[in-house]
Amino acid sequence: MDFKEKLGDIADKIKDKDFQDDLKSDPTKAVEGITGIDLPNDKIDKVIDTAKDKLDDIVDKFKK
Numbered sequence: 001m002d003f004k005e006k007l008g009d010i011a012d013k014i015k016d017k018d019f020q021d022d023l024k025s026d027p028t029k030a031v032e033g034i035t036g037i038d039l040p041n042d043k044i045d046k047v048i049d050t051a052k053d054k055l056d057d058i059v060d061k062f063k064k
Contacts, residue, residue: 031051032044
């Protein structure tokens with residue numbers, strides 16, 4: 001699996017309000033939905049943390 005490609009997919013999807021809500025309520029399920037891969041939580045946590053950071057960055061830009 002190409003993590004950089006998957007992170008790019010998440011970064012693109014992060015602009016979608018529905019995805020943002022899904023990411024907040026169930027981050028593992030949201031990320032697995034994009035990647036199409038059922039990963040153990042310890043493997044997907046890094047991807048989820050990166051996606052959350054991107055979401056925070058986007059929200060911060062709108063607050064300015």
